[in-house]
Amino acid sequence: MAKITASVYTSHVPAIGVAWDLKKQGEDYWKLVFAGYEYSKEWQKENRPDVVILVYNDHTNNFDFSLIPTFALGMNHEFRPSDEGWGPRPVPNVEGDQKFASHLAHSVIEQGFDLTLCYEMEVDHGLTVPLTVMFGDVEKWPVKVIPLHVNVVQYPVPSGQRCYDLGRAIRKAVESYDEDLNVHIWGTGGMSHQLQGPRAGLINKEWDNQFLDDLIADPKELAKKPHIEYVREAGSEGIELVMWLIARAAMCEEGEEPVVKHRFYHVPASNTAVGHLILEAPKK
Ligand code: DHB
Ligand code: FE
Numbered sequence: 611m612a613k614i615t616a617s618v619y620t621s622h623v624p625a626i627g628v629a630w631d632l633k634k635q636g637e638d639y640w641k642l643v644f645a646g647y648e649y650s651k652e653w654q655k656e657n658r659p660d661v662v663i664l665v666y667n668d669h670t671n672n673f674d675f676s677l678i679p680t681f682a683l684g685m686n687h688e689f690r691p692s693d694e695g696w697g698p699r700p701v702p703n704v705e706g707d708q709k710f711a712s713h714l715a716h717s718v719i720e721q722g723f724d725l726t727l728c729y730e731m732e733v734d735h736g737l738t739v740p741l742t743v744m745f746g747d748v749e750k751w752p753v754k755v756i757p758l759h760v761n762v763v764q765y766p767v768p769s770g771q772r773c774y775d776l777g778r779a780i781r782k783a784v785e786s787y788d789e790d791l792n793v794h795i796w797g798t799g800g801m802s803h804q805l806q807g808p809r810a811g812l813i814n815k816e817w818d819n820q821f822l823d824d825l826i827a828d829p830k831e832l833a834k835k836p837h838i839e840y841v842r843e844a845g846s847e848g849i850e851l852v853m854w855l856i857a858r859a860a861m862c863e864e865g866e867e868p869v870v871k872h873r874f875y876h877v878p879a880s881n882t883a884v885g886h887l888i889l890e891a892p893k894k
Contacts, residue, residue, distance in 0.1 A: 612710070612784045612791035616657060617861040617868070618650070619825070619854050619887040620743060622666065622798045624735035625880040627699055630742050646874035646886055647743045653871060653888060654744050654752075659794040661707050661754040663714070663780065665856045666736035666798045667762045669694075678764045679726035681776065683718075684733075684757035685711045692732040701738050707754040710787060714756065717783030723776050733757055740798045743886075753794075760853050762799065767837065773852045774833035777859025784860070797857030799850025801875075802843070803882035812845040813883050819875060821851060822885060826870055829858040847882075862891045869893075 629640045671692035673679065687706050691698040715727055737757055745752060761767050768776075777795075784793050801818040804810050821844075824832040833855055840849045862868055868889035877883045 612787035612789060612793050614781060614784055614793045614795055614861050614891060615659065616794045616888065616890045617857045618740070618744065618794060618796045619857060619885065620740050620796070620798055621800055621879070621882055621884045621886070622736045622739040623879045623882045623884065624694065624739060627735050627739040627742055631700055642876055643879045643884060644743075646876055646884065649872050650744055650886070650888060651746055657890075659753055659792040661710060661756060661791055661793055663756050663758055663793060663795045663860070664737055664740065664798070665758045665760060665796060665853045666733075666740070667850060667853065668759050669734055669736060669763060671734035672732045673759075675764065678761045679759065680761045680768055681723060682726040682728050682731075682759040683711060683715055684731055684759075685715065685727050685729050686731065689731055689733045689755070689757060691738050692734040694734055699735075699738055701742065702748065702750050704733055704737070704741070704751060704755045704757070707756055710791065711756045713787050714780065714783045717786055718776070718779050721779040721782065723779055728759075731757070736798060740796055758856070760856070762849050762852065767849060768852065769837065770833045770835050770852045770855050773855040774829065774859040777856040780856065781860040795857040795860045797854035799853050800844070800848060801851060801883040801885040802845050803847045804845030805847055805881055807846070809845060811881055813877050814843050814845075815875075815877060815883065817843040818883050818885055822873065822875070822887060825854055825858050825887070826868065826889065829855060830864060833859070858889075861889060866892050
């Protein structure tokens, strides 16, 4: 049986990827950001899954405003990094897992979530920046990745509750796979940030940290938080945080306490508050 053994949460600020690619890790500004991932780079060496279900949002790089699926699963065996305006990032292509993705699609759709299935797709900073902060410079990413895109850029976007429920369905789907796979699930995006308008630059440290506390302790209650609160308190792009609920709902049974291996919060990276958590499933 496949099993989810851990979940990882991280902001996916594109400038973090650019800073890494341009080797600015040692600069005062970026040092403080990358310091938060030093533990993670060690942890991943000892805790390497076969496959990561990576929940992220495309920022109109693969999709555009002519077509934005609410939930879309990457079915291919390979995904190239998008060109976001300065050429694709110099990182490896992402290897998928077609057999496992097909099983997930089948099971999750049977449970009532009509995923869009993407047989060709490119992946943007929402997916590649989390891989970089966890794995650093590699010739080949050390895990297979199944991308799960969530629309958080064009309203109406899915509710926290819908994301939580999708996470529960993904857990069932993983556990009904008959191969012994070690699976991690990642939630990316957030934390507070607003990129445009009079409130551009908004950061809300108190709200972000309460979100982290609630995500760890009571995600079921957190799932009830309405969109308007994310946007009012964490900025227009703070809504990306609903994606973390998918990963959190999938990682253990309701009411079970995850093991908090790592927690990091830092302001700023570009316009964003960086949040990062590593939670392991309780050992049974
Ligand atoms: C920034 C953050 C994001 O999450 C994003 O998708 C784009 C830009 C930023 O802070 O610059
Ligand atoms: Fe984003």
